[in-house]
Amino acid sequence: MASRLAVLLPACAAFVVRAAVAASIEAQVQDAAGKPVADAVVYATPASGPQEARTAKAVDVAQADREFVPYVSVIQTGTSVAFPNRDPMQHHVYSFSPAKSFEIKLYTGRSPGEVRFDKPGVVTLGCNIHDWMIAYILVVSTPYFARTDEQGRAQLRDLPAGAYELRAWHPGQRKAAAPSAVVLEAQAHQPAAYVIDVAPRKPRYKPPLDRLKY
Numbered sequence: 001m002a003s004r005l006a007v008l009l010p011a012c013a014a015f016v017v018r019a020a021v022a023a024s025i026e027a028q029v030q031d032a033a034g035k036p037v038a039d040a041v042v043y044a045t046p047a048s049g050p051q052e053a054r055t056a057k058a059v060d061v062a063q064a065d066r067e068f069v070p071y072v073s074v075i076q077t078g079t080s081v082a083f084p085n086r087d088p089m090q091h092h093v094y095s096f097s098p099a100k101s102f103e104i105k106l107y108t109g110r111s112p113g114e115v116r117f118d119k120p121g122v123v124t125l126g127c128n129i130h131d132w133m134i135a136y137i138l139v140v141s142t143p144y145f146a147r148t149d150e151q152g153r154a155q156l157r158d159l160p161a162g163a164y165e166l167r168a169w170h171p172g173q174r175k176a177a178a179p180s181a182v183v184l185e186a187q188a189h190q191p192a193a194y195v196i197d198v199a200p201r202k203p204r205y206k207p208p209l210d211r212l213k214y
């Protein structure tokens, strides 16, 4: 027991020290009219270089009520995604995006497999059966990211002190926002404000269930 404690204690101490010095970024994203932008991604890439995910933890992008949930996901390069279908009808999930092209043919229930996203970039998801279904996965080579809520706020937590390149992204952006360089002091709560030129989300016709064959 004593020897096991001796092994555990230094690890715990290292964790406590890291948590105490970690910094955060409090981001606010607005459109040109000053309205908060939801479903934007804010991410900070360490100046030391890109970082791939080391754990095999999978993320879900589900299908429910004939929509993808969530509409926008952000994951670290190297992360696997499962696509559970919670609807009673079949879906057929695909992507033609250069960052990851794949398809999972007609299925219901559990995801027939997981897809590993090994390149950074934007992945647009569609369903072969239901034309209106669309969703996005932004793959970033950093563990430090967050998606904005309805108030346009995103909080990036537990960043080690140091230099970062900070970016914001939205699937409807007309132009990519310029990245900014930040240097985070230990324990800093760094504010970051973004204005993104976002096109309004196009309404897509979703037929009522009783008109559907599938």
Ligand SMILES: [Cu+2]
Pocket (backbone or CB within 6 Å): 066, 090, 091, 092, 127, 128, 129, 130, 133
């Ligand atoms: Cu579908």
